[in-house]
Amino acid sequence: xxxxxxxxRLNVEEVRAGDIVLRSAPLQxxxxxxxxxxxxxxxLFCTGKNFGHNYKPLATTYLDQYSRLLERCEHxxxxxxxxxxxxxxxxxxxxxxxxRGQVFSFVTNGLLxxxxxxxxxxxxxxxxxxxxxxxxxxxxxFYKLTGKxxxxxxENVRYYVTTYRERNGGKDPVLILTFIVMKINRxxxxxFLRLTRDLGVQALLASLHDRPSVPLxxxxxxxxxxxxxxxxxxxxxxxxEATAFASQLGVSCALQWDAARDSAIRGFAEEGVATxxxxxxxxxxxxxxxxxxxxxxYHRYPYGNLETSTLEExxxxxxxxxxxxxxxxxxxxxxxxxxxxxxxxxxxxxTKPLLQVHCNIIVGxxxxxxxxxxxxxxxxxxxxxxxxxxxxxFLVKTEGCTHLFVEANVWGxxxxxxxxxxxxxxxxxxxxxxxxxxxxxNLLEFLLPDGLDASCVEGHLIxxxxxxxxxxxxxGDTRELGVAVRRIWAS
Numbered sequence: 001x002x003x004x005x006x007x008x009r010l011n012v013e014e015v016r017a018g019d020i021v022l023r024s025a026p027l028q029x030x031x032x033x034x035x036x037x038x039x040x041x042x043x044l045f046c047t048g049k050n051f052g053h054n055y056k057p058l059a060t061t062y063l064d065q066y067s068r069l070l071e072r073c074e075h076x077x078x079x080x081x082x083x084x085x086x087x088x089x090x091x092x093x094x095x096x097x098x099x100r101g102q103v104f105s106f107v108t109n110g111l112l113x114x115x116x117x118x119x120x121x122x123x124x125x126x127x128x129x130x131x132x133x134x135x136x137x138x139x140x141x142f143y144k145l146t147g148k149x150x151x152x153x154x155e156n157v158r159y160y161v162t163t164y165r166e167r168n169g170g171k172d173p174v175l176i177l178t179f180i181v182m183k184i185n186r187x188x189x190x191x192f193l194r195l196t197r198d199l200g201v202q203a204l205l206a207s208l209h210d211r212p213s214v215p216l217x218x219x220x221x222x223x224x225x226x227x228x229x230x231x232x233x234x235x236x237x238x239x240x241e242a243t244a245f246a247s248q249l250g251v252s253c254a255l256q257w258d259a260a261r262d263s264a265i266r267g268f269a270e271e272g273v274a275t276x277x278x279x280x281x282x283x284x285x286x287x288x289x290x291x292x293x294x295x296x297x298y299h300r301y302p303y304g305n306l307e308t309s310t311l312e313e314x315x316x317x318x319x320x321x322x323x324x325x326x327x328x329x330x331x332x333x334x335x336x337x338x339x340x341x342x343x344x345x346x347x348x349x350x351t352k353p354l355l356q357v358h359c360n361i362i363v364g365x366x367x368x369x370x371x372x373x374x375x376x377x378x379x380x381x382x383x384x385x386x387x388x389x390x391x392x393x394f395l396v397k398t399e400g401c402t403h404l405f406v407e408a409n410v411w412g413x414x415x416x417x418x419x420x421x422x423x424x425x426x427x428x429x430x431x432x433x434x435x436x437x438x439x440x441x442n443l444l445e446f447l448l449p450d451g452l453d454a455s456c457v458e459g460h461l462i463x464x465x466x467x468x469x470x471x472x473x474x475x476g477d478t479r480e481l482g483v484a485v486r487r488i489w490a491s
Contacts, residue, residue, distance in 0.1 A: 004102060007072040015270050015281050018328045020321045022281065027268070028075040029066075030285035030297070033058055033090060034082035038111055041217025043146045045135070045180060045228070051213055053081040055289040060089040062288055069311060071100075078106035079285060079297075085112035091120050098127040105129040107178070111148060113156040115163070122164040122173070129174030131204065132157055137191035141184060144221035154195070161200050175201040176254075176263075181238055182208055182228040184221065189238060190245050197249045204263055205242055206256040207235055209342035210377060211300060214478045232257065232347050259344040264297055276330060277345060280323040284315065295320060296336070298343035300377065303335070337368040338378045357456040359397040360489040370395045374461075376479055385409075388482035392461045398426075398452050401490035406444040406461065408436045408483045420483050422463035427452055436483045448490070461485070 001009070011024035035055035042049030063070060070076060076097050078084045084106040097104040104124070110132040121128055132153065136142035142150035157175070164173040177199070179185070179192050189205065196203040212225040230238070239255040246253035255261040259276065268278045285294040292302035293314050304314030314320070319335055326333035332345050340346035354369050361370050364384025374392035379385050396404070404426065412418030419437040423430055424446055431446035463482035470477045 002101065003072045004074045008074060011282065012270060015273055015275075015278060018275075020324045020328070021316050025069050025072040026284045026315070027073055027282040028077060029070060029073045030077045030079040030283070030294075031063060031066075032080040032286075032288055033060070033078055033084055033087040033093075034080050035289060036082040036086055037109075038083050038086055039109060039146055039148060041147070041215070043109075043133075043135075044215040044217065044219070044221070044223035045145065045182065045208060045225070047209070047211040047213040047225075048081040049216075055081070057082075057087050058288055060093055063093075066286065066311065073102070075103040075105070077104075080106075083112060084108055085117060091117065094121060094124050094128055098124040101127070103127050103129065105131075105174075107131040107133065109133050109146070109148075110153040110156050113153075113160060115159055118156070118160040118163050119167075122160065122167045125168055126171065126174065129176070131176045131178050133180075134177045134192060134195075135180050135182075136185055137188035137195055141188060144184065144219050145223075147217060147219040154199070157199055157201070172200055176204050177201055178204045178206055180206045180208055181230060181235065183230065184223070184228060186230065186234075186238060189242050193242060193246050193249055193251055193253060196253075197251045202252040202254075203246065204254045204256065205239065207342055207347075209298075209300075211341055212479070232351060255344075256342060257344050257347055259348065262344050265344065274330070275327050276332070277327055280320060280327065280333075284311075286311070295323060296340070296343070298341055298346070299336070299339045300341045301339040334365070334368075338364060338384075341377075354395065354456070357395050357397045359399070359401060359491070361394065361396060361487065363486050372458075376481070379484070381409075381411075381484065383486060385484045385486045387479065387484050388461050388463065389480055390463055390466050390482060392482065392485075394459045394461065394488060395456055396426075396459055396488060396490055397455055398448055398457050398490045399455050400453065402448055404431060404446045404448055404459070404490050405488070406434075406485060407441050407487040408434070408444060408485050409438050409441050410436050410483050411438045418467065420463050420465075420467075422461065422482065425460040425462065427454075427457050427459075441486070459488075 007024050011027055014022050014024055034057040035053050036057060037049055084090050085108050094104045108130055135145055136150060139150045161173060177196050193203055208229045215223050235257045239258055242253055254263040259265050265277050268282045270278060279296045291306040293304035293306060295303045303319045304317060323333040323335055332349055336343060336346055357370060358366060361367050363386050364378060371386060372393040374389045376387040410418050410420045421435055423433050429449050434444045436442045466480040466482055468478055468480055
């Protein structure tokens with residue numbers, strides 16, 4: 001039995017047993033090769049590039065240090081911030097791993113998929129797969145998003161499909177076209193599926209992840225990330241229409257926002273195992289340029305640091321065990337609730353009714369369901385905090401309580417301190433005004449009016465204005481912020 005087959009056997013055994021500490025290695029490991037992309041300025045929606053992740057190409061020899069891990073996993077996926085086809089070592093890696101009987105895959109914009117590269121990749125056979133980012137069905141929409149030629153990408157894909165079939169006995173390649181559904185392109189979803197059928201490949205519909213950025217380029221369309229994001233209800237409706245239409249066309253169409261149709265969650269599932277997600281048992285991502293390790297393709301925050309821990313230690317770390325333990329119990333892990341971006345399970349959690357509202361909201365512990373619209377993603381300073389926008393909504397239990405408390409802060413610089421003014425509302429009543437000024441934490445206290453003795457009350461933390469940490473630079477923080485909050489409670 002090969003190392004890959006033995007690792008698969010052991011992993012299946014551990015998954016079926018519900019083991020939390022694993023002897024098996026992940027079935028899939030994501031690696032990276034380059035931060036350089038051939039689309040510059042970057043695509044309007046590309047958070048990574050618009051945040052300035054432009055690290056130089058990495059020598060493929062860095063993978064040698066992880067050889068004990070990589071020789072056991074069945075799937076190696078290239079997951080760069082840059083364009084993998086621009087890296088001179090990509091095809092050699094594809095040839096190396098597929099020749100060893102392992103799956104190799106990557107994601108590309110398709111512009112550099114020349115006939116010469118297509119021929120070499122097609123020769124790797126069925127163990128090679130890749131995604132091509134389309135995000136449009138027309139020349140006009142594609143240009144507005146990328147500034148590049150859509151016809152060129154379509155023809156590159158068409159050539160690859162043709163040469164692959166010629167070299168592989170008429171079989172279809174493992175090739176998936178991805179379409180991030182946004183306000184600008186939602187009307188082209190069905191045409192995209194028709195194009196997918198005509199090209200003889202598969203389709204994946206995805207959502208914009210909650211990682212807003214400001215575009216560095218402009219191709220004739222004013223792209224505002226937050227405005228382009230569709231609601232979960234809109235995505236569900238689009239998914240139902242797309243699934244029905246794809247079925248009529250005979251096209252395979254995955255939906256990233258639907259756990260039952262998501263390629264990641266379904267791809268790691270094990271028949272007969274009811275655990276909602278097996279990714280923490282079967283996946284990790286080595287982000288070499290930061291020396292960080294991620295537990296899930298949907299996580300925005302790493303769970304390990306290779307400067308302080310080994311891969312083996314990270315793989316069975318406390319965080320890894322906690323995620324597996326929660327999922328084995330049928331629950332979405334707190335780590336995923338805090339750090340997930342685009343995960344269908346986390347998106348679904350946002351829609352579930354609250355079973356219980358607490359009087360004490362601690363950021364990073366029990367805030368996911370009670371902090372509603374208007375809050376930014378989890379941050380650290382160094383303890384867990386969330387920044388508000390201008391109007392941040394929350395739910396709190398006030399039963400038996402007389403006061404509401406908020407711990408808040410705001411930071412400026414040594415030569416330019418910052419202060420924020422605002423107000424707190426609860427169930428339509430203004431409790432009072434506040435003044436927050438750093439660097440020390442401010443304890444805000446408000447007397448609750450009569451009649452607010454309830455098991456669930458809606459509140460609003462409203463700032464008079466917002467501020468932007470870095471409004472203009474590449475890689476800057478362009479969020480509109482109010483104040484930082486680490487705790488809200490009634491007593």
